[in-house]
């Protein structure tokens with residue numbers, strides 16, 4: 001775009017083009033982006049915003065990270081496309097080796113694609129090929145993507161209306177959502193939701209289970225952290241039934257939770273691990289990584305992607321991982337611990353039901369205390385208040401995520417090196433917004 005054209009473009013220009021020429025899939029357009037740097041995005045009208053959401057948990061090492069941009073530029077000058085699975089190239093080879101080094105346990109062989117949904121669907125194909133079974137168990141309130149296979153796994157009808165796939169091989173089980181748990185009889189958590197996996201397998205499947213698919217921390221569901229022991233118990237149950245555990249680290253991986261992988265918090269080595277989002281700090285790339293004996297179930301021609309493992313994206317991913325290993329995951333751990341304590345202060349407000357999270361994947365669940373809520377387990381979700389807070393923050397120059405299964409959770413998922421005072425500014429703006437609500 002020429003400089004002259006850039007200077008004439010306003011937010012209104014871009015928004016009008018979106019309305020006219022892009023399919024209307026948004027509820028409400030967010031801040032148009034002209035440029036972004038670190039944890040700041042700038043719109044076409046010259047306004048700057050603090051970005052506490054990273055384009056849905058993607059720019060973990062910061063917008064415009066110099067090392068990542070340089071690595072991508074260098075590769076652009078060499079060649080842009082080689083079709084990874086026709087012409088072997090060094091960026092994919094090196095990234096494969098790097099992932100074997102940094103993924104948990106003995107995960108070793110990767111397949112590269114372009115997105116999270118492809119990574120999840122490829123993982124399902126691999127699990128089916130390896131086990132010879134077909135059925136898949138997923139969590140209610142989960143999110144795994146929007147193409148038909150991953151949409152079948154996604155446990156949220158809001159994403160499915162009028163387009164639900166007719167794939168019958170998926171059953172759903174209760175999520176590990178302690179705040180609204182209906183399984184532990186209001187008592188302390190006994191991890192009953194993990195045991196329920198056994199019941200659902202017995203009642204809803206036909207002894208043909210290929211995989212149980214879970215997010216180790218549920219992102220779109222509302223930043224839901226499972227109780228201690230849940231992930232390993234689910235893996236044990238899956239294995240008892242001859243199935244694999246697919247741990248979807250698309251949103252929780254690449255340092256987001258203060259460890260490179262959320263699975264690390266739970267000492268679980270997934271059988272197959274889909275990744276995307278933060279992998280290349282914004283360049284389109286996805287991957288799934290498996291133990292060699294599982295990965296080797298794929299035979300020639302079983303799976304392919306024309307653009308998957310694009311060399312520019314792989315070069316960016318290698319630089320991203322180096323940045324993460326150079327101290328940015330430590331930043332996420334340290335700032336996340338501080339933020340978690342600071343958010344706990346918000347629980348003094350009766351409209352704040354719960355604050356929770358790991359590292360810099362933190363959520364604030366907003367409720368209506370005057371309504372006892374479904375099954376009297378916790379006060380009713382308040383999506384209107386969440387929307388109010390989101391708008392208030394945007395007015396204050398801050399972009400935060402507003403989501404969750406009930407659309408009532410504020411989502412902190414900023415670039416991982418964001419300074420503490422910017423996090424404090426955000427929490428203070430939330431307090432203002434809550435004070436402003438009646």
Ligand SMILES: Cc1ncc(COP(=O)(O)O)c(C=O)c1O
Pocket residue numbers: 056115116117118120143144145146215219220248249250251252276277
């Ligand atoms: C856990 C999880 N899996 C899969 C996906 C799908 O990723 P993509 O949008 O890149 O297809 C997402 C996206 O939000 C996600 O959060």
